[in-house]
Amino acid sequence: xxxxxxxxxxxxxxxxxxxxxxxxxxxxxxxxxxxxxxxxxxxxxxxxxxxxxxxxxxxxxxxxxxxxxxxxxxxxxxxxxxxxxxxxxxxxxxxxxxxxxxxxxxxxxxxxxxxxxxxxxxxxxxxxxxxxxxxxxxxxxxxxxxxxxxxxxxxxxxxxxxxxxxxxxxxxxxxxxxxxxxxxxxxxxxxxxxxxxxxxxxxxxxxxxxxxxxxxxxxxxxxxxxxxxxxxxxxxxxxxxxxxxxxxxxxxxxxxxxxxxxxxxxxxxxxxxxxxxxxxxxxxxxxxxxxxxxxxxxxxxxxxxxxxxxxxxxx
Amino acid sequence: xxxxxxxxxxxxxxxxxxxxxxxxxxxxxxxxxxxxxxxxxxxxxxxxxxxxxxxxxxxxxxxxxxxxxxxxxxxxxxxxxxxxxxxxxxxxxxxxxxxxxxxxxxxxxxxxxxxxxxxxxxxxxxxxxxxxxxxxxxxxxxxxxxxxxxxxxxxxxxxxxxxxxxxxxxxxxxxxxxxxxxxxxxxxxxxxxxxxxxxxxxxxxxxxxxxxxxxxxxxxxxxxxxxxxxxxxxxxxxxxxxxxxxxxxxxxxxxxxxxxxxxxxxxxxxxxxxxxxxxxxxxxxxxxxxxxxxxxxxxxxxxxxxxxxxxxxxxxxxxxxxxxxxxxxxxxxxxxxxxxxxxxxxxxxxxxxxxxxxxxxxxxxxxxxxxxxxxxxxxxxxxxxxxxxxxxxxxxxxxxxxxxxxxxxxxxxxxxxxxxxxxxxxxxxxxxxxxxxxxxxxxxxxxxxx
Numbered sequence: 186x187x188x189x190x191x192x193x194x195x196x197x198x199x200x201x202x203x204x205x206x207x208x209x210x211x212x213x214x215x216x217x218x219x220x221x222x223x224x225x226x227x228x229x230x231x232x233x234x235x236x237x238x239x240x241x242x243x244x245x246x247x248x249x250x251x252x253x254x255x256x257x258x259x260x261x262x263x264x265x266x267x268x269x270x271x272x273x274x275x276x277x278x279x280x281x282x283x284x285x286x287x288x289x290x291x292x293x294x295x296x297x298x299x300x301x302x303x304x305x306x307x308x309x310x311x312x313x314x315x316x317x318x319x320x321x322x323x324x325x326x327x328x329x330x331x332x333x334x335x336x337x338x339x340x341x342x343x344x345x346x347x348x349x350x351x352x353x354x355x356x357x358x359x360x361x362x363x364x365x366x367x368x369x370x371x372x373x374x375x376x377x378x379x380x381x382x383x384x385x386x387x388x389x390x391x392x393x394x395x396x397x398x399x400x401x402x403x404x405x406x407x408x409x410x411x412x413x414x415x416x417x418x419x420x421x422x423x424x425x426x427x428x429x430x431x432x433x434x435x436x437x438x439x440x441x442x443x444x445x446x447x448x449x450x451x452x453x454x455x456x457x458x459x460x461x462x463x464x465x466x467x468x469x470x471x472x473x474x475x476x477x478x479x480x481x482x483x484x485x486x487x488x489x490x491x492x493x494x495x496x497x498x499x500x
Numbered sequence: 501x502x503x504x505x506x507x508x509x510x511x512x513x514x515x516x517x518x519x520x521x522x523x524x525x526x527x528x529x530x531x532x533x534x535x536x537x538x539x540x541x542x543x544x545x546x547x548x549x550x551x552x553x554x555x556x557x558x559x560x561x562x563x564x565x566x567x568x569x570x571x572x573x574x575x576x577x578x579x580x581x582x583x584x585x586x587x588x589x590x591x592x593x594x595x596x597x598x599x600x601x602x603x604x605x606x607x608x609x610x611x612x613x614x615x616x617x618x619x620x621x622x623x624x625x626x627x628x629x630x631x632x633x634x635x636x637x638x639x640x641x642x643x644x645x646x647x648x649x650x651x652x653x654x655x656x657x658x659x660x661x662x663x664x665x666x667x668x669x670x671x672x673x674x675x676x677x678x679x680x681x682x683x684x685x686x687x688x689x690x691x692x693x694x695x696x697x698x699x700x701x702x703x704x705x706x707x708x709x710x711x712x713x714x715x716x717x718x719x720x721x722x723x724x725x726x727x728x729x730x731x732x733x734x735x736x737x738x739x740x741x742x743x744x745x746x747x748x749x750x751x752x753x754x755x756x757x758x759x760x761x762x763x764x765x766x767x768x769x770x771x772x773x774x775x776x777x778x779x780x781x782x783x784x785x786x787x788x789x790x791x792x793x794x795x796x797x798x799x800x801x802x803x804x805x806x807x808x809x810x811x812x813x814x815x816x817x818x819x820x821x822x823x824x825x826x827x828x829x830x831x832x833x834x835x836x837x838x839x840x841x842x843x844x845x846x847x848x849x850x851x852x853x854x855x856x857x858x859x860x861x862x863x864x865x866x867x868x869x870x871x872x873x874x875x876x877x878x879x880x881x882x883x884x885x886x887x888x889x890x891x892x893x894x895x896x897x898x899x900x901x902x903x904x905x906x907x908x909x910x911x912x913x914x915x916x917x918x919x920x921x922x923x924x925x926x927x928x929x930x931x932x933x934x935x936x937x938x939x940x941x942x943x944x945x946x947x948x949x950x
Contacts, residue, residue, distance in 0.1 A: 250950060251908070252609070268946055269939070336765035337776060357768035357928075439577075445715045446767040447924045462581055464915040465606030465908075469949075 247472040261472035270448055271456070271473070278452040278477075280363065281438075282431040285370040286424060292371065293378020293423075300379070301386045312383070319376035327440040330369045331356075334441065359449035362442050366450055369437050374430075378423055385419040386412065418492050425488040432477050453477050535836050536567045537843060540587070540594035542580055542650045542826060543572035544860065545791065552859030553649060553847070560846045566839050575600060587831065595834035596844065599827045601717070602902075602911035604636045604644035611643040612830040617841050618642040621848050625868040631823040631900045632867040634907060644827030645844045646867035648853045651825040653865060653892055654721045656813075657778065657792055658785035659707070660883075661806045666705035666784070667698035675810040677878060677885025679893045687894060688814065692729060695813040696757045699785075703761035707784040710777035711758060712769040713924055715917035719769070721822025722787040722812075723919045724901025727751045729815025734913060734944060735905035741944050744937050751815075752926055752933060759927040767928050779803055787812065787822075790863050790880075790887045797882070805882045810889040811896040823898035825867055862887040905947075912947035 213219055250257050265271045300311050318326065333340045334355035342352040356362045393411050402410065413420075435454035438444065444451035444459060451459070453474060461470015539557070544550050550572055561568040571594065573580040584603055587593030588610040604611065622628065628646060636644035663669045674686055699709045712719040727734075730751035733742040759766070763782075766773070775792035777783040779800050786792060796804035812821045828847075830840050846852060853866050854874050862876045872891040880887050892898055901919055902910025913919075922940050925931045931939075 264946070264949055269942065336768040336773060337763070337780070337782075354764055354768070357765045362768070442768070443715060443770065446713075447921055447929060448715075458578075459915065462578060462585060464912050465602060466912065467585070 243471045243475060246468050247475050249468045251466050251468060253468060261469050262476075265469070265472055265476070273448060274451045274453060274456045274473075275476070277363070277450065278432060281367060281370070281434070281452050282428060285367050285374065285431050286427045288367075288371045289374040289378050289427060290420065290424060292375040293382050296375070296379045297382035297386055300383055312380070315379055316376045318373050319380075323373060323436045324440065326373060327369060327437050330365075330372075330437075331441050334365050356442055357446060359446050362446060362450050366438050366441055369441065370431060370434060373437070374427060377427065381419055381423045382416065385416045389415045418495055421488050421492050425485055428484055429481050432481060535839065536569065537561075537596065537836055537839050538594040539568065539570045539828075540580070540583055540597040541570055541572050542598045542600065543574040544649065546794065546860045546863055549649070549856070549860045549864070552855050556847055556852045556855060557843065560843055564839065564842065566836075566843075568843070591833050593831065593833075595836055595840050596828050596830055598647065598649070599644055599829050600650070601824055601826075602635065602907070602914060604827050604829055605638060605907045605911055607829065608638045608643050610832055612832050612834065612837060613641045613643065614645050614830060614841070614844070615642050617645055617844050617848075620845060621645070621868070625850065626870045627868075629823060629825065629867040629869070629898050631898045631903070632825045632827070634900060634903050634910075635825065636827050638907065644829045645848060646825050647828050647847065648856050648864040648866040648871075649826060649860075651865045651867065652789040652823070652863065653890070653898060654718065654725070654787045654789060654822045654824075655809055655811055655889060655892075655896070656785055657788050657790070657807055657809045658709075659778075659783075659803070659806045660808045662702060662705070662707050662784040663698065666707065667701045669698060671808045671810055672883075675808070675889050677888035682894055684894075687811070690811065690813050692726065692754050692813045692815050696754060696761070699758055699761040702784040707782065708761055708763050709758070709785040710769075710774045710783040711762060711766060711787060712771070712774050713759060713762075713766045713920055713928075714769050714773070715920055716769075716771045717824055718771045718774060718788065719920045720901050720914055720917050721824060723755065723923060724914075725787075725812055725820040725822045725899050726754060726815070727901070727919060728820035728899040729813070729817055730754070731815075731817035733904070734902075734918070734940070735909055735947070737904045737906065739906070739909070739948055741941055741948075743940050743944060748937060749933060752923065752936075755923045756927050759923065767924055778807070789865075790861065790890055793886060794861050794863065801882075804886075807886055808883075808889070809887045811893065814895070819896045820899035821892055821896055823892075823900060825865075862890055865891060909947045913944065916943065916947075918943050918947075 246253070247261055248256055248258055250260075296315060300308055300315070303311060336354075336356050339352070339355055341355065346352055354361055355365050389412060393415075394407055397407050397411055432452075433454055434452060435458065438450055438452050438455045439458065442450040444455045453476060457470045457473040459470075460473055461467045541550075541553065544553075554570060557568045557570060560566070573583050575581075580598065580600065581603060583593075584597050584599060584607060587597065588607045591610075599607065618628070632646040636642055636646065658671055660671055663671050674690065675682060702708055711722055713723075727748075731747045732745065732751050733747075735741055735743075763777070769777075774783075774786040774788055775795060778786045778788075778792045779796045781800065781803050790809060793804055793807040793809065796807060811819060813819070828844055830837060830844070834840055850871055853864075853871055854876075856864050857866070857874050857876045862880050866872075869892075872893070877888050877890055878885060900910070900914075902914040905913065918940055922936050925936045925939065926933055
């Protein structure tokens with residue numbers, strides 16, 4: 186009997202006191218970093234599957250020959266660099282992205298100031314209305330704009346001729362076509378800047394403005410010496426984010442001009458689509474789209490370095 | 501009892517004979533197919549056309565106890581091509597997939613040879629259009645079966661009243677809805693020079709012709725036909741760049757004259773731009789399948805009643821109309837290849853094609869000339885016989901911009917619309933012709949990249 190009791194107690198002890206290995210696992214699982222990692226795991230898997238893997242695959246693809254049977258190193262890239270049309274695409278992508286981001290930032294800043302100075306009762310209404318372009322799916326709004334610019338039945342031209350002006354070849358003249366696609370991008374993206382700048386404006390301490398007013402600073406001086414320095418980080422981050430998104434834009438150009446006339450509105454993404462999907466040269470298409478990467482990486486390094494530096498100064 | 505000796509030589513001989521028999525023999529239906537077949541098909545723009553195809557497939561499925569499932573995929577935004585590219589990369593998807601223009605060549609390494617099906621069809625219906633052969637027969641092997649669905653040519657679709665009134669041309673009398681009544685001496689006068697002359701008169705009268713000059717297929721196809729009519733070769737079959745020629749200069753001059761008599765917006769038109777131009781009543785003629793007429797019939801009957809489809813003009817080297825066929829391809833990863841081949845054969849039969857052509861009001865065009873006698877093209881109205889001239893008849897031949905270059909080279913030339921960009925640079929961009937040709941030579945060099 187005593188033996189039995191002893192063996193039961195031993196068995197129970199075995200359950201209550203885990204072995205050292207089990208104790209290690211339990212300790213590991215209880216760590217906050219482990220829990221955080223496990224909770225992030227679904228996101229890591231999604232990013233790994235939908236971002237990292239496709240990115241690595243496209244790098245691999247860009248180093249294959251046209252029929253994807255042979256590794257050719259950087260030949261696709263050197264081939265692209267020898268093409269006049271590709272350099273035209275580089276130039277157009279830069280014009281498209283830089284001018285669109287500049288006007289989006291400018292319009293966003295001006296409208297954010299206007300809204301910030303409205304009485305708080307009316308602000309919400311205006312904020313909601315001005316966000317509409319950003320909320321509508323881009324493919325749909327681009328189609329709407331395309332109807333307005335329609336080569337034959339443009340609504341804008343109808344108004345212009347009604348007012349006694351000449352018709353404008355919005356999409357058939359290459360330079361007007363460039364203007365049109367940039368305009369639509371600005372219309373779509375400005376609300377993002379507006380909302381970011383509005384949030385930044387609201388975080389500027391009111392006391393700074395009061396002190397400046399006592400010192401006799403006018404509105405422009407307050408803007409230059411208080412508002413802008415306080416917003417510099419948010420401006421840098423929004424510009425970086427927008428630059429990445431605008432450089433990679435596809436929908437607007439594809440829907441409105443498909444790169445024409447005379448290839449003069451192609452950007453990296455539409456040209457990559459033309460070469461990769463429509464012409465069936467996936468490796469060359471992948472190489473074209475990867476050209477964006479170093480340009481954006483350099484921009485990101487400089488902008489984020491500035492943000493970090495200013496963060497340290499504030500800290 | 502005699503005993504045959506099996507030697508290595510006998511085995512090899514038998515295997516060689518067997519392979520030869522398999523390659524050369526026409527396809528014989530192994531109707532004991534069963535299971536499921538999935539199809540990814542081009543979504544037809546004509547309401548009701550998909551239903552006709554559903555019916556044909558269902559009849560075959562019921563007869564052979566095969567469950568046929570069809571997904572219709574739009575070509576808007578190239579979604580059908582994206583789906584095909586994804587399935588080819590993933591090695592899984594539908595059994596049969598429809599492929600437009602150059603897609604058979606693009607996916608040649610993932611597609612099953614279909615020589616047996618084609619051999620049977622050729623035996624039944626005679627030769628296939630050379631354009632279809634150029635696009636789907638790769639290194640001597642057919643990788644796709646041409647289908648009538650969505651296949652098209654782009655002849656002239658002109659306004660009877662406006663041509664009569666302003667260009668003094670009676671198109672109905674020139675091209676009556678009975679080929680035997682076509683007078684060769686009269687049709688021979690329908691040349692590119694005559695086209696330019698009539699276009700100038702119609703432009704002066706305020707009803708210009710509307711030929712697109714963007715970078716989509718309607719533009720590439722009509723310019724391709726014009727260039728062929730003048731004997732222009734961009735790249736020959738041996739990779740020789742031949743664009744710098746007198747023929748090119750002649751054809752570019754014709755294109756310039758046409759562009760001068762066209763509305764300025766043609767440079768921005770997509771494939772629907774010319775249709776809208778005709779339907780609006782502003783335009784006197786376009787080069788298009790009967791889709792423009794069919795939409796006019798729905799939206800502007802008065803215009804539809806005045807539309808007449810007829811052959812394209814002739815040049816020094818012949819009369820060439822741009823053709824854009826569609827194909828069905830069978831993926832190598834398909835698990836039901838026997839049934840798939842049998843279905844492909846069934847939907848290519850003249851009886852099936854007749855139903856498809858009728859359902860599309862004559863838009864769908866088979867690749868076999870022996871099928872051009874179907875009733876639909878004679879009976880569709882208004883006016884009766886309006887699309888009789890849609891299938892290439894008499895001396896009209898089909899052409900494809902890119903040929904005779906190797907098809908992988910041709911695909912690059914076609915999709916990058918090198919011919920229409922050339923014309924745009926010369927006409928809209930006012931660049932010198934020699935510089936434009938030099939630009940084209942450089943672009944063509946790029947298409948030869950291995």
